[in-house]
Amino acid sequence: MKRRHHRPLLAGMALAGALLAGTAQGYTLEEFTFEDPNQFEDFRDLISELRCLVCQNESLAGSQAGVAQDLREEVYAMMREGQSRKEVVDFLVARYGDFVLYDPPIKPSTYILWFGPFVLVGGAGLLLWRAIRRKKAEPEQDLTADERARLQQLIASRDDEQRD
Amino acid sequence: MKGSKTRALIPLGIFLVLAALLFYGLQLDPRKVPSPLVGKPAPEFDLPSLKDPQQRLDRELLLGEVSLVNVWASWCPSCRQEHAELLRIAREHGVRVIGFNWKDDRASALLMLRQYGNPYTVSLYDPDNEAGIDWGVYGAPETFVVDPEGIIRHKEIGPITPEVWEEKIRPIVEQYRARNS
Numbered sequence: 001m002k003r004r005h006h007r008p009l010l011a012g013m014a015l016a017g018a019l020l021a022g023t024a025q026g027y028t029l030e031e032f033t034f035e036d037p038n039q040f041e042d043f044r045d046l047i048s049e050l051r052c053l054v055c056q057n058e059s060l061a062g063s064q065a066g067v068a069q070d071l072r073e074e075v076y077a078m079m080r081e082g083q084s085r086k087e088v089v090d091f092l093v094a095r096y097g098d099f100v101l102y103d104p105p106i107k108p109s110t111y112i113l114w115f116g117p118f119v120l121v122g123g124a125g126l127l128l129w130r131a132i133r134r135k136k137a138e139p140e141q142d143l144t145a146d147e148r149a150r151l152q153q154l155i156a157s158r159d160d161e162q163r164d
Numbered sequence: 165m166k167g168s169k170t171r172a173l174i175p176l177g178i179f180l181v182l183a184a185l186l187f188y189g190l191q192l193d194p195r196k197v198p199s200p201l202v203g204k205p206a207p208e209f210d211l212p213s214l215k216d217p218q219q220r221l222d223r224e225l226l227l228g229e230v231s232l233v234n235v236w237a238s239w240c241p242s243c244r245q246e247h248a249e250l251l252r253i254a255r256e257h258g259v260r261v262i263g264f265n266w267k268d269d270r271a272s273a274l275l276m277l278r279q280y281g282n283p284y285t286v287s288l289y290d291p292d293n294e295a296g297i298d299w300g301v302y303g304a305p306e307t308f309v310v311d312p313e314g315i316i317r318h319k320e321i322g323p324i325t326p327e328v329w330e331e332k333i334r335p336i337v338e339q340y341r342a343r344n345s
Binding site: 053054056066067070071074093094095096097098099 | 195197201267296298299302
């Protein structure tokens with residue numbers, strides 16, 4: 001009976017081993033070498049900010065897709081040629097569209113995306129402010145004399161019932 | 165009293181607009197990324213022909229007639245799926261279909277054409293994604309409609325089905341054919 005308890009542990013270890021081996025076999029950025037280590041940093045930053053079009057929740061830096069590998073090599077070649085970050089980004093946007101950028105540019109077709117949330121929050125705030133102001137300007141009306149008398153009567157009759 | 169009644173309808177209105185927007189959003193396929201190349205001249209290329217490695221093909225090939233430039237590969241199941249439709253379009257409608265064999269190897273590509281038929285007047289061979297990047301290709305199949313002046317008029321992402329041909333591609337092909345003749 002006791003031995004059984006080891007099974008999940010063993011399974012867990014096997015799984016962890018398989019996963020670790022899996023990542024170790026994945027691609028690395030080490031194949032991209034630059035004379036200047038700063039340039040490698042720039043390269044890594046840039047491809048982390050570009051989206052892979054095949055697996056859209058991954059950056060070019062993180063994707064295993066064939067197209068991502070081709071584009072990494074393209075970006076690498078362009079940077080080795082001394083092209084600026086802007087030139088590389090413009091090159092990709094001209095071919096694949098703004099979609100390759102994780103930060104979409106601010107232009108008329110993206111105004112809703114950039115400013116919509118602020119407009120909504122602003123609008124809601126304005127409505128709230130107006131509602132509060134109205135409540136302050138006209139507080140709840142007091143009861144009339146008749147209503148007050150009726151209220152007293154109701155409370156009194158209730159007290160009577162409880163006493164019974 | 166009437167004012168407050170119409171006012172009570174405002175949240176309902178907002179809800180309906182939001183629901184319509186979200187419902188529209190559900191129909192969109194995020195995998196289909198619009199190409200910035202539509203309306204622009206087809207990119208330059210210089211690639212060998214799939215059949216004849218000695219023959220070089222360039223952008224001149226696209227001029228003078230409407231073409232469908234179909235990005236395909238033998239490893240791509242959806243390409244096989246649309247193959248019969250491409251054969252039919254080329255045969256029945258006399259549309260020039262130019263193949264753009266992408267990230268593939270020559271032997272398997274030629275084998276696929278032998279097995280399933282060849283809808284292409286000629287096929288470019290781009291195993292290393294040389295021209296593919298310039299064309300903004302990110303998967304197969306993709307199909308560009310290029311007008312007789314070499315300008316890209318439409319990009320279809322995913323396989324061409326009879327519906328896609330009738331609704332999206334045929335009207336564009338016919339529009340540019342009519343203009344040319």
